[in-house]
Amino acid sequence: MSVDQLSVSLSKDQAYALVDAVSERDDLALTASAHEIEETGEWVFEATCDSPPDMDGFSALARQVLGGDVTFSVEAIDPEVNWVAKSLEGLAPVIAGGFYVYGSHSTDAIPEGLTPMRIEAAQAFGTGHHETTTGCLEAIEMILRRRTPRRMIDIGTGTGVLAIALAKRVEARILATDIDPIAVTTTIENARDNNVAEQIHSIEATGLDHPEIVDGAPYDLIVANILAGPLTDLAPGMGQIADSSGIAILSGILNTQADGVIAAYEAAGFSLVEHLKRKDWTTLVLRKH
Structure with a gap:
């Protein structure tokens, strides 16, 4: 090809x-x-x-x-x-939300007090460097200070970075889904490399009607770092799979798109808790009510 x-x-x-x-x-x-x-x-x-x-x-x-x-x-x-990996090889480690995200090429010492995650450059989104990922990591840190979720799902998992972050902090299983089989494989490999393979179950799934997603509901924490369009389309389904007071952390949203996504989730039974802005990108934290 x-x-x-x-x-x-x-x-x-x-x-x-x-x-x-x-x-x-x-x-x-x-x-x-x-x-x-x-x-x-x-x-x-x-x-x-x-x-x-x-x-x-x-x-x-x-x-x-x-x-x-x-x-x-x-x-x-x-x-x-692999041009995606090649372009990411030289990226420096990232600190966000108490997490330290690095690749095997990094020779820096891991700072004390941070949760390390080794995420290799791959043909999947999510090395921690993009503002959408750092926003999600900061939101995860914020939520875990307030509650300990037990039923979690990462939709559009990419490299699995958000699912791994959750697994590093919470002793519970996380369902990680993606429409791309390469992302599923990458997540499994990264979970193994970070010693959380037993906590993360990764599957290929489009939308929210996969049997394993349905069987795992209701979720008290949903994370989804995808795009504003798909997030808006998924809003009704998110309302159905969320626990009665469940939290949704959403990103992949340009600041100019945030109001539309918020409106879609308010219509699905969520209320806005936090609106984080990192450069041109938004991360939303919403609660089901």
Whole structure:
């Protein structure tokens, strides 16, 4: 299989908006990201795609999201290289919510008083570096100070980082789900590497109607770091699987999308507890009532 990389220089807000829109599509890209070039301060949108990429589809989506035409550059890349992992190899450890997230490449000593999690760069989202993940880790720390959940689910688990964080702090089992089989495999491997494999059960599931999700309900803690669109669609189902006073920690939400997600969850029987903002991204903590 040949692989191409699309890129274009945009403003920071535009780059993140386009990443968000591409990520809600299953047919355009294998991965999408936005990053700043340190030397110039310029922001770049990048997408890795099967060849040939759907240029008409990208152009139409850019017009819809950004309100104008965008000229993408296309470069063929080596399909044998795990470009997601390669791009993350040099990332420094992250401290968030009392957790210390690091990769095996890190040579730094683990600080005392923090809960360590070794999360390797992989073809799944969640190394702790994105504001959505750090926001969730901070929210988890906040909730665990107030209560000890016993029935937990991590929806859209990615690398399993949030499920592992919970397992490190609470002696209970966590159901970790994702639509991507690579994410499921990655979560299982990371849980094993962090010595919490017996606590985490990871399954491939779309939506909330998988038998194992239904059988495990009601949940007193739900975490979901995905995207605003899917989170909004899942709101009624979240209301059904949440305990009567259950907590939902939601992220993957741009600040500009937060009000819409809050409204959807209020309609599903939740009330807002905390609204955390980290740069352009929101993490919500809601309680079922």
